[in-house]
Amino acid sequence: xxxxxxxxxxxxxxxxxxxxxxxxxxxxxxxxxxxxxxxxxxxxxxxxxxxxxxxxxxxxxxxxxxxxxxxxxxxxxxxxxxxxxxxxxxxxxxxxxxxxxxxxxxxxxxxxxxxxxxxxxxxxxxxxxxxxxxxxxxxxxxxxxxxxxxxxxxxxxxxxxxxxxxxxxxxxxxxxxxxxxxxxxxxxxxxxxxxxxxxxxxxxxxxxxxxxxxxxxxxxxxxxxxxxxxxxxxxxxxxxxxxxxxxxxxxxxxxxxxxxxxxxxxxxxxxxxxxxxxxxxxxxxxxxxxxxxxxxxxxxxxxxxxxxxxxxxx
Amino acid sequence: xxxxxxxxxxxxxxxxxxxxxxxxxxxxxxxxxxxxxxxxxxxxxxxxxxxxxxxxxxxxxxxxxxxxxxxxxxxxxxxxxxxxxxxxxxxxxxxxxxxxxxxxxxxxxxxxxxxxxxxxxxxxxxxxxxxxxxxxxxxxxxxxxxxxxxxxxxxxxxxxxxxxxxxxxxxxxxxxxxxxxxxxxxxxxxxxx
Numbered sequence: 001x002x003x004x005x006x007x008x009x010x011x012x013x014x015x016x017x018x019x020x021x022x023x024x025x026x027x028x029x030x031x032x033x034x035x036x037x038x039x040x041x042x043x044x045x046x047x048x049x050x051x052x053x054x055x056x057x058x059x060x061x062x063x064x065x066x067x068x069x070x071x072x073x074x075x076x077x078x079x080x081x082x083x084x085x086x087x088x089x090x091x092x093x094x095x096x097x098x099x100x101x102x103x104x105x106x107x108x109x110x111x112x113x114x115x116x117x118x119x120x121x122x123x124x125x126x127x128x129x130x131x132x133x134x135x136x137x138x139x140x141x142x143x144x145x146x147x148x149x150x151x152x153x154x155x156x157x158x159x160x161x162x163x164x165x166x167x168x169x170x171x172x173x174x175x176x177x178x179x180x181x182x183x184x185x186x187x188x189x190x191x192x193x194x195x196x197x198x199x200x201x202x203x204x205x206x207x208x209x210x211x212x213x214x215x216x217x218x219x220x221x222x223x224x225x226x227x228x229x230x231x232x233x234x235x236x237x238x239x240x241x242x243x244x245x246x247x248x249x250x251x252x253x254x255x256x257x258x259x260x261x262x263x264x265x266x267x268x269x270x271x272x273x274x275x276x277x278x279x280x281x282x283x284x285x286x287x288x289x290x291x292x293x294x295x296x297x298x299x300x301x302x303x304x305x306x307x308x309x310x311x312x313x314x
Numbered sequence: 315x316x317x318x319x320x321x322x323x324x325x326x327x328x329x330x331x332x333x334x335x336x337x338x339x340x341x342x343x344x345x346x347x348x349x350x351x352x353x354x355x356x357x358x359x360x361x362x363x364x365x366x367x368x369x370x371x372x373x374x375x376x377x378x379x380x381x382x383x384x385x386x387x388x389x390x391x392x393x394x395x396x397x398x399x400x401x402x403x404x405x406x407x408x409x410x411x412x413x414x415x416x417x418x419x420x421x422x423x424x425x426x427x428x429x430x431x432x433x434x435x436x437x438x439x440x441x442x443x444x445x446x447x448x449x450x451x452x453x454x455x456x457x458x459x460x461x462x463x464x465x466x467x468x469x470x471x472x473x474x475x476x477x478x479x480x481x482x483x484x485x486x487x488x489x490x491x492x493x494x495x496x497x498x499x500x501x502x503x504x505x506x507x
Binding site for chain 1: 400405407415417418436441443
């Protein structure tokens with residue numbers, strides 16, 4: 001089982017036992033349960049084709065921007081919040097580092113966008129913009145409503161033109177990034193479709209509930225979303241790790257160091273609860289890393305496995 | 315020599331006397347300040363003005379159209395800049411401004427529109443509904459925008475009798491007759507919803 005996962009150098013046998021425990025705990029939620037648990041009104045699950053997982057590489061986004069971790073809100077806002085309504089699906093999707101995941105647009109948002117734009121999309125202006133206005137601008141219905149409120153009249157052609165322009169601008173921004181926003185080049189058209197549908201729902205666009213789609217994606221891809229969309233904002237792809245048990249202020253371990261220095265359970269605990277070990281050895285504080293309570297153990301496990309299988313590049 | 319001075323004086327002094335000034339104060343009832351009112355000389359019968367060749371600029375910075383209200387002579391071209399690190403889409407829903415739509419453009423780019431007709435054109439950004447600005451397209455080049463204390467000053471107005479008008483994005487327009495005769499003419503307004 002999971003022969004692709006090298007164990008941390010500390011103790012291969014203990015590591016193996018923990019990994020086995022982790023996988024066993026995830027494995028009892030078998031894929032077969034997915035069908036019985038899902039709401040019949042939910043859209044059918046589409047298997048995403050053409051996925052080409054690539055390693056995370058280069059500087060963290062904050063280093064790229066030259067912004068110190070301490071002064072930025074990027075990557076660490078509103079992570080205490082509840083999981084989105086679709087998240088329970090994940091719990092029964094047979095998620096495990098070697099299995100497939102069912103992802104909704106809300107899940108893609110949670111893995112790629114939420115750590116900066118917050119659960120409600122409002123961001124942290126002026127550093128991180130709200131996505132609500134730009135999303136609403138892609139809807140002809142919203143534009144008509146806005147103009148009506150102003151007492152202005154626009155012909156259909158102009159309304160549609162405005163909506164199309166706003167959509168093009170948004171997709172370009174997602175693809176190329178902005179001055180402060182990283183590019184999300186790893187997203188495939190179907191993923192963007194699912195994400196857009198959820199963003200529309202978040203922005204309150206009428207009829208968006210009918211557009212939601214579910215995607216079936218392999219675990220490494222889920223790991224790629226999480227690592228590239230969230231972890232890589234603050235963590236360098238390559239570089240030193242942290243010496244075990246010693247708290248170094250403002251040191252952020254590289255992504256490459258995590259599977260070498262830490263067991264999966266440690267990473268999962270650190271990410272979800274803020275504490276890497278049952279008993280912190282030097283400091284009782286959680287440290288500077290935010291807590292990502294909205295991520296599932298399976299997703300973090302998938303990110304760990306992704307880092308092992310696709311070693312981060314300098 | 316004396317004759318030359320008399321000649322210079324006879325040419326220049328009437329020129330000075332012919333250009334006056336209209337100034338005063340606009341009180342905007344019910345608003346927190348008296349800024350953004352446009353005070354301008356209305357259409358002068360039998361007189362047309364060539365639009366300036368120089369473009370005027372409206373910037374978009376921190377999601378605000380700057381200036382909030384821009385008065386221009388009809389025929390003026392306005393350059394719209396974007397100083398924000400994200401896209402803005404400038405358009406106007408007003409027919410008198412041809413309902414122009416400059417599309418969404420990124421930081422550092424500039425797009426232009428020529429305002430041909432007299433109009434009070436609202437400027438909007440579809441991406442940021444909170445953004446609103448105005449271009450007041452006017453029939454004469456004699457105009458000013460009030461400061462927050464309501465004061466305004468229109469300079470170099472030729473002597474004559476005019477209709478002085480005031481327009482505000484939120485308040486009812488008003489007008490009054492004024493006569494300019496070399497010196498500064500005082501004209502105050504009180505406008506409300």
